Amino acid sequence: xxxxxxxxxxxxxxxxxxxxxxxxxxxxxxxxxxxxxxxxxxxxxxxxxxxxxxxxxxxxxxxxxxxxxxxxxxxxxxxxxxxxxxxxxxxxxxxxxxxxxxxxxxxxxxxxxxxxxxxxxxxxxxxxxxxxxxxxxxxxxxxxxxxxxxxxxxxxxxxxxxxxxxxxxxxxxxxxxxxxxxxxxxxxxxxxxxxxxxxxxxxxxxxxxxxxxxxxxxxxxxxxxxxxxxxxxxxxxxxxxxxxxxxxxxxxxxxxxxxxxxxxxxxxxxxxxxxxxxxxxxxxxxxxxxxxxxxxxxxxxxxxxxxxxxxxxxxxxxxxxxxxxxxxxxxxxxxxxxxxxxxxxxxxxxxxxxxxxxxxxxxxxxxxxxxxxxxxxxxxxxxxxxxxxxxxxxxxxxxxxxxxxxxxxxxxxxxxxxxxxxxxxxxxxxxxxxxxxxxxxxxxxxxxxxxxxxxxxxxxxxxxxxxxxxxxxxxxxxxxxxxxxxxxxxxxxxxxxxxxxxxxxxxxxxxxxxxxxxxxxxxxxxxxxxxxxxxxxxxxxxxxxxxxxxxxxxxxxxxxxxxxxxxxxxxxxxxxxxxxxxxxxxxxxxxxxxxxxxxxxxxxxxxxxxxxxxxxxxxxxxxxxxxxxxxxxxxxxxxxxxxxxxxxxxxxxxxxxxxxxxxxxxxxxxxxxxxxxxxxxxxxxxxxxxxxxxxxxxxxxxxxxxxxxx
Amino acid sequence: xxxxxxxxxxxxxxxxxxxxxxxxxxxxxxxxxxxxxxxxxxxxxxxxxxxxxxxxxxxxxxxxxxxxxx
Numbered sequence: 001x002x003x004x005x006x007x008x009x010x011x012x013x014x015x016x017x018x019x020x021x022x023x024x025x026x027x028x029x030x031x032x033x034x035x036x037x038x039x040x041x042x043x044x045x046x047x048x049x050x051x052x053x054x055x056x057x058x059x060x061x062x063x064x065x066x067x068x069x070x071x072x073x074x075x076x077x078x079x080x081x082x083x084x085x086x087x088x089x090x091x092x093x094x095x096x097x098x099x100x101x102x103x104x105x106x107x108x109x110x111x112x113x114x115x116x117x118x119x120x121x122x123x124x125x126x127x128x129x130x131x132x133x134x135x136x137x138x139x140x141x142x143x144x145x146x147x148x149x150x151x152x153x154x155x156x157x158x159x160x161x162x163x164x165x166x167x168x169x170x171x172x173x174x175x176x177x178x179x180x181x182x183x184x185x186x187x188x189x190x191x192x193x194x195x196x197x198x199x200x201x202x203x204x205x206x207x208x209x210x211x212x213x214x215x216x217x218x219x220x221x222x223x224x225x226x227x228x229x230x231x232x233x234x235x236x237x238x239x240x241x242x243x244x245x246x247x248x249x250x251x252x253x254x255x256x257x258x259x260x261x262x263x264x265x266x267x268x269x270x271x272x273x274x275x276x277x278x279x280x281x282x283x284x285x286x287x288x289x290x291x292x293x294x295x296x297x298x299x300x301x302x303x304x305x306x307x308x309x310x311x312x313x314x315x316x317x318x319x320x321x322x323x324x325x326x327x328x329x330x331x332x333x334x335x336x337x338x339x340x341x342x343x344x345x346x347x348x349x350x351x352x353x354x355x356x357x358x359x360x361x362x363x364x365x366x367x368x369x370x371x372x373x374x375x376x377x378x379x380x381x382x383x384x385x386x387x388x389x390x391x392x393x394x395x396x397x398x399x400x401x402x403x404x405x406x407x408x409x410x411x412x413x414x415x416x417x418x419x420x421x422x423x424x425x426x427x428x429x430x431x432x433x434x435x436x437x438x439x440x441x442x443x444x445x446x447x448x449x450x451x452x453x454x455x456x457x458x459x460x461x462x463x464x465x466x467x468x469x470x471x472x473x474x475x476x477x478x479x480x481x482x483x484x485x486x487x488x489x490x491x492x493x494x495x496x497x498x499x500x501x502x503x504x505x506x507x508x509x510x511x512x513x514x515x516x517x518x519x520x521x522x523x524x525x526x527x528x529x530x531x532x533x534x535x536x537x538x539x540x541x542x543x544x545x546x547x548x549x550x551x552x553x554x555x556x557x558x559x560x561x562x563x564x565x566x567x568x569x570x571x572x573x574x575x576x577x578x579x580x581x582x583x584x585x586x587x588x589x590x591x592x593x594x595x596x597x598x599x600x601x602x603x604x605x606x607x608x609x610x611x612x613x614x615x616x617x618x619x620x621x622x623x624x625x626x627x628x629x630x631x632x633x634x635x636x637x638x639x640x641x642x643x644x645x646x647x648x649x650x651x652x653x654x655x656x657x658x659x660x661x662x663x664x665x666x667x668x669x670x671x672x673x674x675x676x677x678x679x680x681x682x683x684x685x686x687x688x689x690x691x692x693x694x695x696x697x698x699x700x701x702x703x704x705x706x707x708x709x710x
Numbered sequence: 711x712x713x714x715x716x717x718x719x720x721x722x723x724x725x726x727x728x729x730x731x732x733x734x735x736x737x738x739x740x741x742x743x744x745x746x747x748x749x750x751x752x753x754x755x756x757x758x759x760x761x762x763x764x765x766x767x768x769x770x771x772x773x774x775x776x777x778x779x780x
Binding site: 080087088090091092093094095097098099102226231232234235236237238239240241242248249252256257281284288291292296447601602603605606619621 | 728773774
């Protein structure tokens with residue numbers, strides 16, 4: 001069936017509303033750019049915000065990335081089950097709230113690869129950086145693709161400018177969007193992103209419900225809407241294993257398992273939001289509130305245009321034809337039911353939210369670049385002789401330049417995803433393919449102390465080799481995991497491949513960790529040999545040769561797609577290569593199972609907290625107090641309270657303190673973390689230095705709230 | 711009436727397999743001491759985690775019942 005595609009939707013009023021909206025949002029973001037004093041502020045927003053502020057700012061990121069376009073498309077095709085990916089994230093919340101979240105905050109890591117270096121080795125960090133950059137840039141590409149698909153129906157098929165004829169193409173639209181996005185992000189930084197996302201979170205919820213209310217009223221009421229839809233369309237979960245383009249079991253493994261861990265554990269954009277909360281407890285509140293309440297609401301917000309579109313197509317097929325391109329249904333429905341101007345506002349809210357997602361991801365990818373590529377290279381070249389302020393200024397400049405380059409790579413990445421029938425399937429394939437090695441590596445690193453550098457590196461390298469074999473020979477390798485899902489020849493097992501990929505990555509890593517003793521014995525034996533170097537470098541060469549051969553096997557050798565013997569040989573070669581990689585890592589990498597796990601696994605969070613503070617933890621629960629502030633000469637990072645005030649807070653000199661503007665609605669924007677100094681005798685007064693004042697941007701005469709952190 | 715493959719099987723699979731991961735998570739965070747039940751705040755979070763799981767179970771069950779019988 002040919003899909004009906006729309007062009008030139010909308011009026012000039014809608015375009016004016018959109019342009020005004022975008023300018024307003026950019027000015028709003030630029031205002032908060034002044035809170036960036038360093039790369040720490042640029043990327044992390046200075047670890048100061050309240051849970052509610054972060055929770056609402058995450059809405060725009062979540063809604064933007066799991067966008068109106070793709071969920072409306074699935075809502076139009078399959079009904080209420082389009083919402084299932086928004087309500088399947090709870091299973092990994094215990095792991096996140098009491099595992100990963102405290103670790104990332106207490107260890108003060110600035111990026112996920114940095115965790116890999118501390119927990120495993122620099123080589124693990126290098127591989128994690130490469131994979132994470134692929135993941136993040138792929139995510140940016142999906143964002144650009146969605147933005148392009150959202151705007152394309154509003155544009156003409158072609159136009160003439162200064163006598164030159166231009167055709168409007170998806171890639172052309174993506175390039176223009178990328179330029180606008182790039183300009184915004186390079187001048188904003190994390191604080192700007194948090195605040196624009198906060199505003200947009202509210203606007204998006206409003207716009208989404210507005211579409212739902214207008215749509216239901218257009219149909220004739222909720223009762224009529226409910227009765228129009230067939231029963232299958234009202235079910236919240238899709239059919240177990242059919243069709244290949246949208247089935248429950250595939251999406252469970254791709255989204256509820258790989259996607260949820262990926263989103264909570266390795267989406268740097270989201271993690272940086274949690275790192276911007278003032279404490280671990282506030283981060284827990286933000287995540288919980290978001291998953292329990294904001295995600296189910298977001299499910300309605302992003303999908304309802306598809307549901308309304310389906311109901312209209314059943315009753316009025318001349319207004320919305322049943323064969324409308326699903327990726328265009330959101331725009332088509334919004335245009336049909338909303339008046340000019342309102343349509344422009346809804347489209348502005350949608351595109352701005354998508355830009356927020358892309359902005360957040362670009363910002364996060366730049367953070368990975370600075371922390372895991374720029375700094376290690378500078379360290380290697382021994383160019384760290386500048387003073388801290390000069391280094392920070394140079395890094396801020398590099399962060400902005402890298403944001404532009406990442407934006408360009410994101411645009412190029414669109415080429416890999418644009419041929420999928422819908423954005424939903426492109427995103428599903430992306431998650432199933434790119435997340436498993438990192439998901440398994442991070443997860444096992446945090447929750448299993450016995451997971452070694454050899455295990456993590458073989459998870460990456462052996463896992464990728466087996467994943468590539470699965471991608472090349474899906475009928476043999478992925479089908480046994482498919483739960484009866486039919487195979488689409490053009491995009492085989494887009495979702496359920498996640499289960500195969502997770503399994504192979506887990507299996508090689510698990511076996512490698514279990515056989516650590518044997519690896520050490522083998523390495524010990526090799527070291528006794530006179531031809532030790534020859535053995536080791538022969539194994540290294542052979543491993544590289546095998547890895548390259550396996551990854552490019554489909555281009556080098558043409559096998560029968562269902563030849564069991566040939567695939568068996570390939571799988572065996574992958575396992576031989578994995579075994580050699582494991583032995584080589586054990587030989588080369590120095591690893592201390594005690595030092596490399598201290599504070600870095602769920603089993604030593606108390607130590608992580610002590611390392612964060614730098615001294616013994618004071619867990620006594622004290623009051624939060626309100627104080628007036630006075631200026632004190634000096635630039636040290638210490639805050640001075642009275643003896644009685646410290647007693648009320650159960651604080652001692654050397655403990656950590658959080659001081660913020662007492663106006664709760666500011667959400668911690670004007671706040672500072674510091675250390676308690678020796679007490680004075682003036683109750684209700686806190687003495688702060690110029691350094692604290694600059695960081696907190698406190699206003700003269702305003703009351704502050706103080707609380708002991710630990 | 712839609713088949714079992716369309717109604718309760720996905721529900722059972724979601725909370726059976728997903729519930730298994732959830733349970734493992736709860737056991738690990740308690741055994742490791744990351745969730746310390748001697749702390750008042752942690753006891754609150756323990757209840758929130760259990761509540762969250764059943765909150766989604768009940769929500770999905772109600773939606774399926776509504777789709778089938780309402």
